[in-house]
Each structure stands twice: as C-alpha cells, then as structure tokens.
Amino acid sequence: MSSDTKMTLSERLQTVAGWPLQMFFRILDVPFRAIQKLGGIGPMPYVFLLPNLAFFGLFVVVPLFINFGFSLTGGTNLFPQDRVYVGTEQYEFLFNCENYADTTTCQEDRFWKGLFNTAIFVFFQVAFLVLFSLITALVLNRKIRARGFFRAVFFFPVLLSPVVVALIWKWILLRDGILNAFLVSLGFDKILFFVSPEWAMFWAIFVSIWAHMGFYTLILLAGLQAIPPDLYEAAEMDGTSKERVFWRITLPLLWPNMLVVIVLALIKGVQIFDEVYVLTGGGPGTATQFIVQYIYNTGFTNQVQNFGLASAASVVLGVMLFALTMMQLAATRRRDNG
C-alpha cells in the first residue's frame, strides 16, 4: 500500500494548501543558491536581513534625515526644494532662554513648558506604573481564586484604543460626569477636574497608568513565573522571612524584566500624546501640554505651519529618546558583565 493511501483527508488538504507555499520557496531558493555560490556562506545572514533593513531604512532612517533637513529650513512651503535654508536658527530660537528654570524667560516658552510637563509626567507615570505593575504581578502570580479572570481584567484596557480610553475617562470626569455625580451624592461639591492644573496632570498620569499597566504586568508576570520554585522552597526550609525572600530572591531575579519595563515605560512616557490630547487637550492653559503636542501644534494646527521649528523640536525629542535607549543598553551591559 502506498503512503498516499494512508493519508487522512485533513493531511491531503494540508498538502494541497501547502503546495503554493512550497512552490514559492522553491522559486525563492534559486537566487539565494546563486548568491551563496558567488559569495559563500559568509554574507548570507546580511542577505536575509536585507529586506527588513530596506524597510527600516525607507520608513525610519530616510524620514529621520528628511526631518533633520527640515529643521535647518524655514518658511511654510512643504516641499524641501521650496524651503529656505536657515542653518541652526530654529535650534537657537528653541534654546534662547534667559533662565532655563523659568519658562516665561524663554523665547519659545511653550517648548520649555512642554519639556517640563513631559519630565513631570514621565517621572510620576513611570514610577507608579512600575510599582503598580509589580504589585499586580505579584498578586496575580499567587494561587488566588479566579486568577485567569483577574489577569484578563487587568490586561483588557491595553486592548482599547487610546482615544477610546481618553473619551471614557473624559465622560467620567466632566462637570456633569459620573464621578462628580457620585461626589454630589455623598454630599461633596463638584470638582472641575479639567480646570485645575494639578488635577488635570493627576488624571493624565492616572489614565495613562490605567491604560498601560496590564501590558507591563504581563511582562513582570512572565519574569516571576521564570524564577525556579526550588529557590523559594529552599528559602522556606531555611525559615527566611517573606520580606527577605522578596528583596533577596524575587527582585534580583526579576530585575532583567524590570529593566525592560522601566525603559519601555520611559520611552512611551516621553512620547505621550493621543490619550492626553483627547482627555485634556493640553489644558488648562498649557498644564498638560507635552512635547509631542507642542510639535503637533507647531507643525499642523497653527495657521502658519512652522514645519522647520516642529522638526527641530522633533530632533531634540529624538536625542532624548536616544539617550534613554543608551542608558538602557549601558545598564543591561553592566548587569551582564556582573
């Protein structure tokens, strides 16, 4: 009996369905074999990397250089050939401050307010995001009732679009929103959350943590589950206290995951825009206007669309993100080297 007759229907279907794919790879094999024949095995990894590098170059590196080029130009024309070369004028304008600690002394005060607001946001958002994600991961790692349900609940906001998240919270926090109705029912006065700079910043941070915590909790949970259980058993046999177990076993072994969480949260924090833009519109005044919103406003919402200045601010933002990434690499290397 031939092997064909032994195949089940599903196997046959798989064979038929897989045939185009096999053909595709056979065709693809021809040029790769030719390349390998010409250059040997050495350059092959680079050949395989080439498609990705081409996409990365086209959609990341080339726009990066175009953006830098724009930052050296002025005027309102969109196409590079129509723009006026102004050298470092846009950067000089951005950095022209009598006192960097007082934004009102800066020529472009909104840029500096955006930077300061971003720094405050990132500091509190990252600190509390990591803390709450860690606590949640520790709780969800224990054998509690309905653990799967709670894991899903904490992850659910991650699946929502940032605009949806912001709109939901906006409706909750408005003058006639659910939260104020609740406060009034308890006998308190209404709070105008979006009129107070402190409340607006608080809710911007809170909503951002609420929306993203599930993702970071998941990373930390994966790290916790990778810690060998025999270490905890040994500690228990030695009569080690729970606090000591946490500080001496859990946290050191979780540190690589913590580092990933901190760096990702830092980078995402610096890039914050959509949620806060919908939630507070950057207000009151400029209290929650962050650096990315400054760039957006400068480049797009003003009647005179200052693409040069917006590009220069983007370059500054890019340098900040590059520095954060370098810090992450340095920290990882230091740890890897013991």
Place this chain on the structure above:
Amino acid sequence: MTYRMKSLLGTSILSLALMTSSAMAETELRMTWYDDGNESAAMQALLDKFEQQNPDVSVTLDVVPYKAIIESLPVQLAAGDGPDLARVTDLGGLSKYYLDMTPHLENTEYWRESFGPFLKWLSPEGDAISGFMTQLSVTGPYVNKTLFEQAGVEMPGEGATWDDWATAVNEVASKLDIPIPMAWDRSGHRVSGPAIAQGAKMFDADGNPALVDDGLKAMATKLYDWHQDGTMAKELWGSVSGSTYLGANEDFANAQVVMYMSGSWQIPQFADKIGDAFDWWAVPAPCGPAACTGMPGGAALVAIKDTEHPEEVSKLMEFLAQEENLAEFYGKNLFIPGHLGLAEGGVEFASEDPRAIHALETFAGAVPSISPVAFDLQGYANNRVMFNALISRLGEAIVGELTLDQAFERMTQDVEKQLAEKERGN
C-alpha cells in the same frame, strides 16, 4: 467562423464597449465639506440634481469634522493632495491654493455682481473668482429669554454695554442657580468684534497688523475679570490649550448658560435642538465706546487649484451658484445669504419658528452696523494668526500661567514670529 471564435469576438467587442463607455462616463470630483447643522443634506440634494443634468460628472461629498478643515486640509493642500472643492472658513489664509475659475466661467459678470465684496475675501491680493459664500455670518450673542422672565430681570435693551449684560446675567444666574451666567466660544474671531467695539484698531496706520492696543486690552481685561469673578466658567476657556476651538452651544441648549456669545450659524442648530423648550433669543451686539459691532465672517465653497478637472469644477460651481439653487440652500439651512441679489430680495426660510426668524432678522439687521475695522480684519489673509495668538495667550492668562501684561507681550511676539516665518520663501 467557429463558435469559439464568435464568442471570443463577441466578448472582445463587449469589453471594448464597456471600457469606452466607462472612460466617457465619469469625471469624478471630490468635495470636502463640514457641517454646522445638517447642511450637507441640502448640498447633497443639489449635487444629485447636478449629476442628473450632467451624467458625465459624479461628485462625492466627503463630510469631515470642522477640525479637519482647520488642521488637516491645509496640509493636504500644501502637499498638492487636496480635494477638487472644499468648504473653508480660513477664507484668505488658504487663497494661494484656490483655482481662479475666471477663464472657465460663462458669465463672470454674474459672479462679480452677486458675490462682489466676498470675492475679495477669497482673493485678498487679486481679483480671482474662486468660489462663493455658502453662508454669511455675523457674530453676536444669544440669551435664554425664558430665564430672564423666570428671574424677573429685565433684559438690557438697545445700546446696552457688555458690562450692563454682565450685571444682568449674573443677577439671573444667582436667582435661578444657573451654573454659567455667560459663555463665549473659545475663538479669537469671537473676541475681535467686542474688542473693536472697545476701540481696538487691529492694524497700524500703514495697514500692518497691530493686535495689541488699548481697545483690545480693555476687552481682554474684561474677559479675564469675568473668568475670575465667575461670570464666565473657566472650564470652557481654561480647560484646553493653545488655539483650540470650544463652543458652548451644548451648554446653552441645555439651559446651563444665560447668555452665549457665538454667531448666526447656530440658528439652525438651536431651532432643531432647542425648539420651543425655551425662548432662545438673539440680541444686538453689545456696545463699547467705539462701536456696537460683531465680526462678519462665514464659510465659502472654493475650487482648488490642483484639481485635474478645472472645467468640470467650474461647471459645478456655476450650477451651485445659480440664484435659485443658492436660494434653496440658504433657505433650507436658515443661513444669511452670501449672494447680494438674494440678500436684497430676501430668501424664503424653511422655518416657522419665531425665535429662528427673529434671530435671522437680528443678525441680518446687524450687518450695516458692523465696524469697517471688522470688515478689514475679516478680509485680512493672515487674520487667523492674530485670532490664534489672542485666544491662546489670553487662555494662559486666565488660568494663571501668565499675567495679562505678559500675555499681551506674547501675543505681539507670536504674531510677529509667525508672519516673519510665512514671509520666508514666498
């Protein structure tokens, strides 16, 4: 000929016929539009009529949010990727992207006679014919007359100042526990009329923009004070940043506001939403030492320069600009006509609501008293630079980030910087 050959030949002929007919049939035009109320329905009815008369042209009406007209459309136009026609409110600011339809129009005299002064708004530095006003608007306040009656407070009459109104609306609000005595749209355009009434000149003797003067300071100080003493709610102007537009139309329609400074374009929306729930009443622009004026303005439908079908676009515009079609459009939407013939002869408005009719009469009647400074400002191509600087910096002062003096200084700097940037490369 075999059967196979016959069928092959038949199929080829049929395919060729289909290809040729489809190539002949359709010139596709796209019109970008926004709605204040539901005027896209009236426009769509006119477009359907046009398509029936011109089966070789099809027009797609893309209804987008107003924000997209202000923020996205300029970028699309700059990239040469815009629609064939668009409804815009930055009339002069986008003029470099407009198509001059003069060579394609059959009767340019009709256009100049019917839309004369408004054509200049669309072509501040030339005499191009690029479009027509889909509505003429005048800014001015509405009051909730029912609340005045319930509170037993008399409404200030003709010639009343902003201070008179502020006193009256505060009295009404405190008697009836209304949360917002007075609300204004968060818009530099809305502030400009009252500022001109206070004596703001907006331009220097040479015609260059000069936003900050004693008149503007006087009005800005009033607005600042009203936000501090509770006459105006901080949550409207204080709750967003930059030049972001926010209207209080929803709050007014929900009877949360005694007096609302907006403009004539709200009439259809109020007639629809408020109906006879309460008496919403348009009142004449309050006075200042220099004038009793609002700001003129409006929206225009313009042809875009980068269109690949200038002939068809002009043909469509000629159709839409016909007196009978515009009468239908203005009448259905309760818009003040931007067509001189119709403004003179009158339009039959599709409403029997006495409040809507009164509001239309009030705003139309306010046109002769509009200050010439207001007309100059509306005709100035870069007026949005001034409006945005005014509203964004005043907003920062209201929430306490800047003092009023710092805000005035920043307004001047913002206008100078943006105009200098615009000059570069042009």
